[in-house]
Amino acid sequence: MNLYDRIPNNVNLSEDKKLQRALEKWLPNYLDWWREMGPEGFQDKDVWLRTAVDVGSEGWAHFDFVKMPEYRWGIFLQPPQPDAKVGFGDNCGRPAYQEVPGEFRNSLRRIIVTQGDTEPASVEQQRQLGKTCPSLYDLRNLFQVNVEEGRHLWAMVYLLHGYFGRDGRDEADALLERRSGNPDKPRILEAFNQPCDDWLNFFAFTMFTDRDGKYQLSALAESGFEPLARTCQFMLTEEAHHMFVGDTGLGRVVRRTAQLMKQGDVRELGGIPLDIIQKYINFWFSYSLDLFGGEISSNSADFFSAGLKGRYKEQEQYNEHLAANDVFTLLVVEDGQLKPREVSLRNALNEVLRGEYVKDCEKGLNRWNKILTDEGLMDRISLPNPRFHRHVGEYAGHHFDTAGNLITEEEFECRLSEWIPTMEDREYVRSLMHPVTEPGKIASWIAPPATGVKGKPFEFKYVRL
Ligand SMILES: [Fe+2]
Ligand SMILES: [Fe+2]
Numbered sequence: 344m345n346l347y348d349r350i351p352n353n354v355n356l357s358e359d360k361k362l363q364r365a366l367e368k369w370l371p372n373y374l375d376w377w378r379e380m381g382p383e384g385f386q387d388k389d390v391w392l393r394t395a396v397d398v399g400s401e402g403w404a405h406f407d408f409v410k411m412p413e414y415r416w417g418i419f420l421q422p423p424q425p426d427a428k429v430g431f432g433d434n435c436g437r438p439a440y441q442e443v444p445g446e447f448r449n450s451l452r453r454i455i456v457t458q459g460d461t462e463p464a465s466v467e468q469q470r471q472l473g474k475t476c477p478s479l480y481d482l483r484n485l486f487q488v489n490v491e492e493g494r495h496l497w498a499m500v501y502l503l504h505g506y507f508g509r510d511g512r513d514e515a516d517a518l519l520e521r522r523s524g525n526p527d528k529p530r531i532l533e534a535f536n537q538p539c540d541d542w543l544n545f546f547a548f549t550m551f552t553d554r555d556g557k558y559q560l561s562a563l564a565e566s567g568f569e570p571l572a573r574t575c576q577f578m579l580t581e582e583a584h585h586m587f588v589g590d591t592g593l594g595r596v597v598r599r600t601a602q603l604m605k606q607g608d609v610r611e612l613g614g615i616p617l618d619i620i621q622k623y624i625n626f627w628f629s630y631s632l633d634l635f636g637g638e639i640s641s642n643s644a645d646f647f648s649a650g651l652k653g654r655y656k657e658q659e660q661y662n663e664h665l666a667a668n669d670v671f672t673l674l675v676v677e678d679g680q681l682k683p684r685e686v687s688l689r690n691a692l693n694e695v696l697r698g699e700y701v702k703d704c705e706k707g708l709n710r711w712n713k714i715l716t717d718e719g720l721m722d723r724i725s726l727p728n729p730r731f732h733r734h735v736g737e738y739a740g741h742h743f744d745t746a747g748n749l750i751t752e753e754e755f756e757c758r759l760s761e762w763i764p765t766m767e768d769r770e771y772v773r774s775l776m777h778p779v780t781e782p783g784k785i786a787s788w789i790a791p792p793a794t795g796v797k798g799k800p801f802e803f804k805y806v807r808l
Pocket of ligand 1: 462491582
């Protein structure tokens, strides 16, 4: 582990002078991007952050006060497995690819660029949130997520620079040029162009959209392109915290709302009504489902055949890694009706991964509903049907209610304000967003966390303002 190099790394960067020089040239551009597009108004503040210092499962993180632009972004890969093999697809059992196989070069670059683009995008989406933090604890968590998304960008840029030559370098530059929500140079995926300008959005984003990241990274952690697999394996350990922030953040909002519901009118008491929380869930869940791609996809088949992108827990969960002759049945719209269609399993792997994701999201909903039960309420929140409000794949262009029934466009438009946050809902939520920065204090619309960070109490001064 070379922690004190200009670019901390565990890939012996100093032995590859050409790559080291290229990355050291990219570094100041990255820092310019961070200063321009990273958290606004907090760049010179000390934040109690964890920094990766090892890749072992225990004790890989060091906690200390750091100014964000001085964060030690680095390149960390899980150690190589001796005799690693391609674990699935047509080349299953052959030695893992240590270099990019020529015939898969474009596919692989596309996978890495698409993943890489989401990392800086989320930092851009969240850059104003610090100004309205509900507590110092939450402010610190926001910044932790932000610096780690920055590190994830490094992880992908390392692969582009290290394995894709000139076009890799161009792609790495372009990752710093696109901007979330900018109509002229938007980020690649639509969920990453949506504004994330209040904390309910932030928690829903880290719950649902970062969780898409978990499933994409898990599928890539199975990759036969070994540097990508090892990179993603370590990214996943950081990603777990982002989802924790979203899951517990939304849980704390639900708890506070439940407490206020027992006292009187939630709005009058400065809380977020349950139906608005439900609409935010509907919004981010449906946009995050789109990130998995079309239900029937030749790309997914190609990526699997090539051994580039596996299924979730491919090695752990499956005995058979060819998936060559199996079929998958899904519902598609035909003649104005939902009808089952059989497709080859390899063409349905986006849908298979999406199914794993949905199961995981349901667990989150169960946790939040348990909070409602614990608070003595009968009210429930739920996930909308995965067909609802889709912009990608088989269901895009059709209209479904939140139960998944096919409905007319007129009915959909007419009822949309029941399902998706309206302008008024968003304005109401924004009206609650006042910064609370006194240690130990918390905003009216959210309950405090059960515990602080890494043994520190909630009252700890996590950010020195
Ligand atoms: Fe990430
Ligand atoms: Fe993340």
